[in-house]
Amino acid sequence: MIKRLLAVCLACFLAAPLFAAEAPDALIRRVSEEVLEIVRQDKDIRNGDIQKISALVDAKVLPYFNFQRMTSLAVGRDWRSANPAQKNRLAEEFKNLLVRTYSNALSSYSNQRIVFKPFKMKSGETEVLVRSEVTQPGSQPVQIDYWLEQSGDNWKVFDVVVAGISLVTNYREQFANEVRAGGIDGLIASLAAKNKSLEVAAAAKNGKK
Template sequence: MKRLFAFVSFCLLSCAAFASEAPDALVKRVSDEVLEIVRADKDIRNGDMQKIVALVDAKVLPHFNFQRMTSLAVGRDWRSATPAQKSRLAEEFKMLLVRTYSNALTGYSNQRIVFKPFRMKDGESEVLVRSEVVQPGAQPVQIDYWLELADGKWKVYDVVVAGISLVTNYREQFAREVRDGGIDGLIASLATKNKSLEAAAAAKTARK
């Protein structure tokens, strides 16, 4: 499931996205672009984490609303966090997703994306773009992208894979950590996981 979340996340690579471009057209265009990049870059497919993380930083992050993603993942406990805690939570959650899902690009194996009919009413600021990932030798997987219009740009705030939301997938875990150690405990836990993932990636690179 993590590989699927990761795969669709990386399908949103592109230049700046303008609101004048329809959300479904945006997702399709950038999906095509990233697949072309991955197909052409053997280093990425072979697990060059430095290249992958640089790619994520440059191309993926501008198209996600991590503040909203984090608030959805934290749930009702988000309201009790201070502005400084919210900022730190969003940063650590962003790093967790980047470090966790960067590994998935090494598992690319000629997947392709088929987009479903898209409907949007005039004036809507939140939309759902539905698609299906077709994988060789496996059943297609339903992918839904929730986007919102923020500061004149469409940004992703959730990805739903086979009916499972990326952000709510973390909610129970985060709620448990807040119960055990408060908001600061959750921040510390995320920071520890990020350091562990970073160390694991460095060790993997060193072995090659």
């Protein structure tokens, strides 16, 4: 359930251009409305065309997320022991994991609607929380919050919290165990293997259609 809702979250950033100096809540609201409308109208996405979904995510989601910071938060204190090359590999593999995981789940979209909570931002703030709620007929609403940081004139997401569960901290214990077992390189290898497994599964799923 959480993966499906996070898929909707990531979908909300698939197809909108960047606008300078756009407020963080306005950014998320606008992109959410635009992209969910695309999903509603795109039969291929609703039918689970993973190749098409992945291409859209790769092309459009990246400008709105700070994957380097997301990865550092997910890896936690072990991030400090990684060298620059390892940090780049970790960020790349973690990005691929998120993109592939939620591309696979995106086809589960079914008439969700996003309601945004009142937003307040103090002058000079560079990190803000945008709160929203996903509603779906026959289900209890689920709160989804976006943490954003200012990057130049724009805002980027560095964490998503679904029903009180942080995306980045949700991975922290798993990543810590991987580092204890095989060091930073072991974590990189584990992420790469998981991504390969998701890639093979997606290819097999598309081949059956």
